[in-house]
Structure formats: structure tokens, C-alpha cells
Amino acid sequence: MTYRSKASPRSKFSAALGLAMVAALIALPSTALGAGSGGVGMGGTSAAPTGVTTPGGKAKLKNGFAIPPANAPRKVVRAIEAANEIVKGKPYCLGGGHARRKSRCYDCSGSVSYALTGAGLLDYAMPSGSFMRWGKPGKGAWITTYANSGHIYAVIAGLRLDTSMTVGDGPGWSTEMRSGRGYVKRHPTGL
Secondary structure (H helix, E strand, C coil), X not given: CCCCCCCCHHHHHHHHHHHHHHHHHHHCCHHHHCCCCCXXXXXXXXXXXXXXXXXXCCCEEECCEEECECXXXXXXXXXXXXXXXXXXXXXXXXXXXXXXXXXXXXXXXXXXXXXXXXXXXXCCCCCHHHHHCCCEECCCCCEEXXXXXXXXXXXXXXXXXXXXXXXCCCCEEECCCCCCCCCEEEECCCC
16 A cells, blocks of 8 residues: 655645756756866856865866875965965955955965965965065975065965966966076975
8 A cells, every 4th residue: 555645735836946946957058067177166256176186296287276286284285275265266456365364356465375374374464575584594395485575476386376477367376487586485384
């Protein structure tokens, strides 16, 4: 003997609405869902990968985001993941990222500060000239900042985080290194 419960009009409506939503999602092109290579996610921004690593000792660049190496220290991974939050879709603006951590735009020192505060290596955003005295002198094994009184960029696990000479109008990653001439090289202790 089979028993059937009588469905209320409300539950029939909910079921129909649920099926309609599933059908609508299936009908959407994969790029609208952020699928594929570099698709646009919700809100018009690309989704940064988290928890993904790459083999070897250097970060890799994929769809504009840095993928940390599997053997990187946790603070390096956190710096990369923090920078990934702002590298696509955040434009450049002078002073951006200094008044508050979450900003609509970032300048060079605001971008590097965002990555370093995200890793717990810095307590607050600093201007580029202050980075000339930050940390330890010389190149680091994992993170090196290159600062002078007017600009700063960082090399993190072999990728350059910068607001110039990168794709787009704001902070970005690049595999292309730039000359460190005229910059003071510093690194966080132990990295």
C-alpha cells in the first residue's frame, strides 16, 4: 500500500519556484556563473582562487591571480591571497588603501600594505617612503619590497605585485621583473 500526502498550494508553489530557479541556472552561459578561464563572478568581479597551490617553489600566474607554491610558508600564502582580493577590479587612486583597509581603489603602497597586513606582517598601511626602513635589509627568500620615496612594489614568491607595468589600471601581478635600481630592498624577518 502506498501513502500519499496531500500537498498544500503553498508547497506546490515552492516546488515550482525551485524548479524554475534550477532551470534558469542551467540556461545561463557558463561565463555568467564564473566558470571557465577567468569568467566573471557575482557582482562583476572575478573570483580569486583560495586554498589552491601550485607545485614548485614559485607562485604561478593564472587569469591575473597568483597561485602560491605548495611549500610556501603560511604568511606568504596569506599575503598572496590578500593581494588577490584587490588585483582585479580595483583601480588606482592616490592615497587609496590608507584611510581604511577595504577601499574602492588602491595606490602602490596601499596595495603592498594590503598584502602585508593580510599576512599579519604589517599592522597598518604605510606610505612608500616608510618601507625604506621597514623589515630587514636586502632581498628575502619569499617576500621583498622595493621602495623609494615615490613608489613601492613587492616580489612575493617570484611574482611582482605592483600598480605600474601590470595589466589593468590598479594593482596587479606580473611575471616580468623590473629593475630594482633606485629602490631600497627590504624583507620581513624570516621570509
